[in-house]
Every structure is written in structure tokens, then in C-alpha cells.
Amino acid sequence: MRKQYLLWMALLLPSWQLSAQTYCTPTAGASSQANYLKNAIFSDQGALYYDATSYQAYVDNSAQMVNSYPGGTVDVHLEHSMGGVKSYVWVDWNADGDFDDFYENPISPSNFNTVDEQFFIPPSQVPGIYRIRVQSGSSLPSPVNPCGPNNYGGFVDFSLKIDTVPTCLAPSALTASNITNSTAVISWTEPSALPGSGYEYYYTSSATPPSVSTPASGTSTQTSAPISGLASFTSYYIYARSVCDASNKSAWSLRGTFKTKCDPMTSLFENFESVASGANASCWEKLGTGYMTISNGAGANNSKGVTQSASSSANPSIAILPVFSNINAGTHWLRFKAKVSSDPGILNIGYITNDTDTSTFTTVQSVNISNKIYDGYEYNVIIPNTVPANARLAIRHNGVPAVNIYWDEVYWEPKPTCLPVSNVSTSNITSSSVDVAWTASVSAPAGYDIYYSLNNTPPTTTTSPSITNVAGNSYTIANLASAKTYYIWVRPRCSSTNQGPWSSITSILTACAPVANLFENFDSYNNGLITNAPCWGKLTVGVIASCNIDGNTPAASGNRHISLRSISSGDIAIAVLPEFSNVNAGTHQLRFKAYSTLATGKLKVGYVTDPANASSFVLIQQLDVTNTSYNTNYYTVSIPNTAPFNARLAIRSDFETSAKAVYYIDDLYWETASLGTAEASVAPEFMVYPNPFTDTINISADQKVSSMAVYDISGKLTREIINPSASVSLRELPSGVYLIKVIFKNGTAKTIKAVKK
Incomplete structure (x- = not known):
């Protein structure tokens, strides 16, 4: 707030100047119609309220007026359609039909989307009705002109009524507290001159303000009053006025607003799809100085969801759920999906006993979240019957650690009679088996079901388990394929007709098994390190050396191949092939297509005895790679039976022999040498x-x-x-x-x- 004092407040205006005047119709909006006055409130002894939802170049709203008196102060609140908008407020103090006099601009521009200012009524101002003009725009001309043009904004006119100094002043600062779904306590600040007969108050769910003749909703001799019989989850407007005596009442005050709580619920499902981005879901509340918002892309399936974060425990972010009448029944749980974007995070699930005080939060369970996707992950917290009946469930991000956590699809529902397992873990992963263990269900089920798949789509209640009625809380899954990603879920089986929910997803990658033959063109894998291809390895020495799957340059077939790069002194890049069961049989050959970026390329084929140590490379044959693009020819190397049985074949590029050549390799075969010889012959x-x-x-x-x-x-x-x-x-x-x-x-x-x- 800042008060704009007028230098001419002692000026007296003769009464003949207050006759009706004709004002210019301003011009505006020639360049942009995005900037306009969206909301305005002028208040002193009474108030005027203005709302707009779309642009108009000029709005003559002079039928609406604010009342004040000589020596009074008018509060001005302006909101604009967008940021960076400037506003001028003009008052035709001498009622001569224009705003040209130097003292008729009591509020100068302010570059804020929301403006709160004041202007002062001179003690000698003649009672009457005066014109107010608000000029708003993002780029105003210099000098500014209240008649325009205003190419990036618009104009709105109001009226100011100056009465004689009132003997009964209006109260101010209306607020509401102790709000429930049907009651509230409203209060206000008394005026400087206390009324002799107390106050009248008025409340309504309509935005239309009361007039002088509007009957009051009630009276009070204090500066507060309880009100009841309110509709749940409804916005109310409240007003008060002073009653100095039976025939002398003040104007209605500037209004206050509040919203009643929702009726208590017994169940909930919220996926936030109907909530406007940045708003609160119906009957939910936000508390704390941490960050929380609802936005597109934050939810499951890239839909709307909640993003919650906090930088420390000093500024938590708390989402307060609707009121539940059965919060302490001991029969329900809170179920939801959640994920993190990077590092693991923690959500505290609990309750709050005062929805305006963060210190009244109590944790029921801390949920550790490390998954970076929603699919297959769901969390649940059983709410005990020890929770106070007047408490509300809440989800808190306490800032430790300070990471973004996303959540969606929140349920308040009866907990199942067959409660889920937790802490599913895996160990002893081989090429064909894995040990799975879990924390037993507290329901003491008759056994457990396991479902595993190469597909990460979670099982449903109708999905047939892969393994049924496992005794105990561990099991070894056998007969798996090597080098495959498997997804695993576990559920309790309390009876043949009562099975609990499936656990969150757990995944493993089975180990590689030696193979006897191989064809690889790398088309099935993502660009990046060669290790994106299962069972392949890489060894690099030097900062620039690399061994990658490349989809950005033309391949021999399909759209991907591998690249070996060793272009600075000391660089070594080695592609380590999968393990072959017959590597030392002396019957097989390695055959592949390749080219070099230099016609002097030299590529080494051999084996490593330690897949983690580049110095264990043993050369079998050096190839002169002179072609600088793929052709129909293959490079073939026969592997002798002198190779160790546990060796891994490898293809090596090093700077010392390759200079700055980059090699590309595709369509690689490990095959019997006879197959290669026959194919090298002239075939039909x-x-x-x-x-x-x-x-x-x-x-x-x-x-x-x-x-x-x-x-x-x-x-x-x-x-x-x-x-x-x-x-x-x-x-x-x-x-x-x-x-x-x-x-x-x-x-x-x-x-x-x-x-x-």
C-alpha cells in the first residue's frame, strides 16, 4: 500500500462544476487485446466490485460507485489479465468533463499484475459524484493520455460519490475462522468511532453485494458472530456495518470471503484429471511453504498428477486430504501410485489435527520411493484406529531428501482381508533361475502366488499365477531364458477364493549363458553403449575411446550397427562378444561386415581372458580395413583351438595402429567354418x-x-x-x-x- 497525497487538497470546488459532464470515448486495443482489467475493488464507506472475463477497449461502468467523504481514503485493488501491465487511475476532481488537469492522476503506473494502492480525498472536497477512469496496458504511450490511444490495453470508468463526513463509520477487515462444513465464526475490526448499537452482518453465496435496504442476516454487539446452516463446500461473501442508532447505519464494509469444508466422506478415488492445473482438488488443502502443484504430465500414463517437493524440514509441503468420517475405524487404508524423477525420496503418510498448523502432523508410516516409473508400483498404508476422530489424513514431503516426488490415483478404501506382502527381493540370479523372497503378509495366508513375465504389464485379480500356493516366504524360479529381463509379482493366498493384491513390480536380468552360434545386427537395441546389447561388453582406455551402438549413421542392414572409436594417443576401444560354448573347438569362425573412416584402417580380432581387463587381450588376426563404406564383402577370422575355453572373443581398435580411424561393424556371425566356406563358394x-x-x-x-x-x-x-x-x-x-x-x-x-x- 502507498497513500497518494494530493498537493491541492485545500482546493474548493464551486457546486456548479458538479453538473453531469460528457467524457471522451477512449480508443484502445489496436495492437493487442490480451491486456485488460480483470478485477477491481474500490472501497471506503462501502465498496464497488468489478469483474471481467474478456477484453473490451472501453467499459463505461460509471453506474457503479464507491462512497467516501472529505478527508477519507479510498483503497484500490486491481488485477489484470496478465503480468507486466501498468495502470493509471484518473479522477476528475473538478468535474469539468476531462482528466487533463495536472492533479487528476492520483495513482501512477505500477508494473504488477496485482496492484494495491490508496488515494486520499481532500478535506475540502465538495460532496457530489465524480468520474474515475482506469487505464491499463502493457505498453503505454508517453505522455499517457486518458482518452487514448492505448494500443496494448483498455479503459474502464467508475464513479466516486463524496458524501458529507459520516457520523457512523463502517467496520473493516472481515475474516472467518473455525470453519466447518456448515458453520463458521465471522469477525471484523471496529471503526475508529465505535457505534452505539453494535453491528449488523450479512452473508450470502452470491457475489452480488448488499444494498442499503438489504436486510441483515444477523446482529452482534461484539466484533464477531457465529453463523450456521451453511452449505458444504460453498464460497460465501460476508459483510458488516455499524449501527450507531436506529436511524443511523454505516455503509456495508468491504466484503470478506471464505469457503466451507466438505461433508465427511467414507471413501475416495482421486486422479486429479478434473482439476485445473495449479489448483487444489475439491476438498483437499495445501499447507506449508514447500512446493506442491497439480499439472499435466505428473500423473500415471502422463496424465495429471501431483508434484511435491521441499528443500528442508523447515519448509515442508503437506497435502491434506478430505475429511473422512471413518478415519479411525481401523478398517481402511490409503493406496496410491508414486514415483521419483532421479534420486530416491520419502513421503510421510499420516494425519494432521489442525489444518492450519504444520506442527500438528503425525506420521503413521514413512514410504520410501525409488522407482522412476509408475507402471507396476503402488503403495499402501493401513490407518490404525488410534488416529483422533477429528484428524485429517495428510501426505507430507519433509524435504529430506530434497527431491521431486510425483503421485497420483489416490484411494481411501477398505483394506483387503488378505493383506499384501512387502519388501519383495531377489538374489542368486543365474542364466536360468532366481531366488525370490518377501516379507510375509500379516494375514498369515495359506500360501503365496508368484507371477513372472517378460512383459512389465502388472497382473490383475483375474491373471493366472505362474506359480501357485508357495509355502513360506521364498521361492526359486527356474527354467528362465538367459539374458532376459523378467518382471516378478507376489501375492498372498489366504484361501482359494481370497487372494490379496499383487505386490509392486520387481525386475531382474538373467545372466548370460554361453551360446554355440550367433547372428547380431544390433537393430533391437537402443543407441548408446554397446552394453545395451545383452551379453556384450566393452573395454576402453583413454578419455575419448568409445564402443557404442550407433543409429545415426547408415548400417549395413537395418538401422543400427556398432562403432569403435580410438582417436587420441593411448586410446583403446574393445568390443567384447558374448560367451561361446565352443570358442576353442577350432571349428568356428567370426564373420562380419565392417568399414573404416580411413582407407588405412587396421582392426584387431582376438580374445580377452578377463572381460574387465583390456590388457588381457590376445591378438588372433589383424585385418586391413580399406573400404570406407559397407559393401557386400565380409571379414572372416577362423578361431583356433588354442584359445582358452573361458576366453571371450573381442574386436579391438587402438590409436597406435588405427590413427584416427573410426570403425563401424554390422551383421556379425559366429558360425561353423564349413558354413562360411560354402557360402564363400559360388552359389546360385x-x-x-x-x-x-x-x-x-x-x-x-x-x-x-x-x-x-x-x-x-x-x-x-x-x-x-x-x-x-x-x-x-x-x-x-x-x-x-x-x-x-x-x-x-x-x-x-x-x-x-x-x-x-
């Missing part, structure tokens, strides 16, 4: 179509085919057909990448990669 032309295929492939060749073999991507033989027809059904195969090897009558062979949809 053939093709497989369609490719990709759905159920059936067609073979087109210029010579007769003796047999056809189908291998999966790991090199495992899945189908062999003698004297195949031109059309072959592969309906039984699952979707994936396959190698179709065709052997012709002349003894030659060719292999083509095919993809089943």
Missing part, C-alpha cells in the same frame, strides 16, 4: 519373400534346393526341411529375427536373414 542366386513375413515364406532360386534350415538369432536350429517346396509355412515360430540357410543340390549354401512379424 535365391531370395526369400515376403520379408518381413507373417506365416509363410516363398523361396525363389535358379537351382534346385536340397534342404532348408531355420536358426533363431542365438544360432539355435528351430526347423529343418528336406526338399522344401517353393512355399514353406513357419506359422509355429514366434515373432523375431531368423537365419534361413538354404543348401542347393550342387552342395553350395546361402543364408539370408528374415524377420517374422
